[in-house]
Amino acid sequence: MTGAVATVDRTPSERRLRIARMTSTAIVLVVLLIQTYPIAWIFITSLRTPADFAGSNPFSLPSELTLDNYVRAFQDSDLVRYFLNSFIVAGGSIILLTALSMMAAYAIRILGFRGNQVVLALFLLGIIVPVQVVLIPLFISYSNVGLLDSYQALILPMVGFALPMSVYLFVSFYGFIQGEILEAAVLDGCGPFTAFRRIILPMSTNTIVTVAFVNAVFIWNDFIFANTFIFDQDLKTIPLGLQDFIGAMGATDWTATFAAVSVTLVPLLLVFLVLNRAIIYGLESGATKG
Template sequence: MTTDVIAGRRSAPTARRNTTPRRHRRPSIFRVFSTVLVALIVIVQVYPLAWLFITSVRTEDDFASGNPFALPSAVTFENYVRAFQTGNLGMNILNSFIVTMGANVLIVLLGMMAAYAIQVLGFRFSRLVRGLFLIGIIVPVQIALVPLFIDYSSVNLLDTYVSMIIPLAGFALPMSVYLFSSFFEYIPLETYEAASLDGAGPYRIFGQITFPLSVNTIVTVVLVNSIFIWNDFIFANTFVLSDGLKTIPLGLQNYIGAMGKVDWTATFAAVCVTITPLLLVFLVLNKAMIYGIESGATKG
């Protein structure tokens, strides 16, 4: 009987707990406001891209005579064919790809090595050097156009890929050095000490330890800089003189005809072709980019 009483005492709270109705929590005002705000931001960001892709498949007469913000009355892909026929779009994409890849290689190699020397190896004025790199973030690119043009003219570097790659890499280095050096703070010093005790030198440590651990930060640096390099107009417009080296921002000027008439639907199709690679790469590597920003920019 004692056992039954104990069992009854133990089961009583359980029974009361099960019969108690659950209370539905109402969403707080702050949560509703934040949800609406995020939805508005997403709409503002996505709508221009959606409108761009929709307009690129509209007929020229439909875009000129109808409401430019309305849905297309007919879908056509002739605009994409005309985009490649009107301008040298394929060559422009190739030139932008070469400049973007060349600049990113310099940014990653020089940025990682500079951050490795400042943060890992260390020297007497390492913090001062890092501060000088950070000052470079606030330097506007416009002040270097005339001096670089004069220097390039004297060494015959005008109208070359190098004339665009060097300044693009140089102005992107300060932020890259900051991201890499901040990330290197997360790597324990015991890892480097153990490698040194095993006989590894600084170059071997850099190549076999630091570089593999920095993949996410490298992806972040490459993606962030690729957006600005891919869309660069200032340096390309200043240092490129021939049509064969025009990048995408310069090549879009080919769709402006006589008397300033613009083939808008072909221009929108060309823009869609040029931004699609960046969108696809960003969608594939966005997780690595977010992790790289969190691990490389939240400490320092």
């Protein structure tokens, strides 16, 4: 770009192109600021002293940095407990989801059977089902069998609603696995179970990362299921616990609230920054190859 800027434009159309490029870049950068500044602002504010936050323009840079807000955030709430619950629910859901959708896709796309396209279509319809429609029936069933206030109450619908997209992603990935590999395995005496374990599973790593992460975002952040099925303080997941914290401390201890919000953002942020290539790639190919 620097070379292009330094050279004199030879024709009016080159000049026009250059101006268009600069305008596009400027617009993209402004939107970039809109997309990222609010998140940065949460972290910056979490490092301010309460006096600094109250006294000066809350959007200016802090005059001094402190970690006290984080200490108070942990002291004043059950953040650790919420984290533990969220890890159990998200971990359980994701292991179950990945295993079930990978297996189902294997049966649908590779083993094949009469009516496999119908089964796939029924799964795909689930993509457009709004979660609200299952809240009342699940609430009633849960209270009948005593499952309200349990991890399972959250894991079941989270996996159910994540299955359609995950099955779809695995099915489209298995479409790229070459038949010869499996034929060779069959000639070597592989049955359907060995073929799955020895061939399909090792080849699926990238898709597993995409499926696991994309769903981790939705499951980790879930609010509506937790808000409907969990009342016990000891079973609250992070979004619910954070909402409690905001309700209780939001008006009194601003900076500690910002610290609590920051803490809850960190796990997904870390995973995303480490794996962002694989995740974005998986999303792009999932959506564009369909």
